[in-house]
Amino acid sequence: MSLDRLRAMMPSSAHRGEPIDWAAAELAHGPFPSDYREFVDTYGAGSIDGLLGIGHPLVISEPGVVPIDVAEETDDARLHFARVRTGLPDEVADASALRGWGDTAGADTLAWIAVDPDPDRWPVVVWSRSKGEWLVQGSGMADFLVGLLAGELAQCPLSDLSLWGRPEQEYIPWWEER
Numbered sequence: 007m008s009l010d011r012l013r014a015m016m017p018s019s020a021h022r023g024e025p026i027d028w029a030a031a032e033l034a035h036g037p038f039p040s041d042y043r044e045f046v047d048t049y050g051a052g053s054i055d056g057l058l059g060i061g062h063p064l065v066i067s068e069p070g071v072v073p074i075d076v077a078e079e080t081d082d083a084r085l086h087f088a089r090v091r092t093g094l095p096d097e098v099a100d101a102s103a104l105r106g107w108g109d110t111a112g113a114d115t116l117a118w119i120a121v122d123p124d125p126d127r128w129p130v131v132v133w134s135r136s137k138g139e140w141l142v143q144g145s146g147m148a149d150f151l152v153g154l155l156a157g158e159l160a161q162c163p164l165s166d167l168s169l170w171g172r173p174e175q176e177y178i179p180w181w182e183e184r
Contacts, residue, residue, distance in 0.1 A: 079106025
């Protein structure tokens with residue numbers, strides 16, 4: 007299972023997830039894939055070595071550093087869709103098919119193509135700033151992260167190679183990034 011491989015790459019013993027009101031999150035945004043939910047329950051929202059951010063399922067309004075959130079990432083994905091559709095499959099007929107979940111230090115946006123009624127079947131798609139196009143990954147979030155860190159994807163879809171093929175990473179929950 008991909009989450010087991012991620013735990014081996016980024017041990018979570020020092021990091022605990024945070025309690026998420028998933029009912030409130032789903033009321034605000036709709037359903038989430040189970041691997042995303044399990045990831046956030048295990049690690050919390052935050053970043054992989056400050057290079058790839060995983061959005062929080064709820065908007066947090068606190069003084070100081072707050073995590074990126076899925077609403078912000080969804081807005082970014084939809085803005086990119088309005089400008090460029092290159093690389094997206096025909097089933098992505100409008101921007102509402104995109105649900106953002108993360109970003110990178112290279113200004114890439116990470117999203118799901120959310121057209122299937124089953125969120126566990128949503129493939130990851132990357133808006134690659136450097137390539138100026140969408141790159142469909144064909145897997146869920148956990149599989150995508152494992153493939154990226156292990157260098158097992160067909161190509162690195164990100165605008166920089168900092169995480170490509172580097173499986174030993176530190177996960178930094180948002181509350182430790184303050």
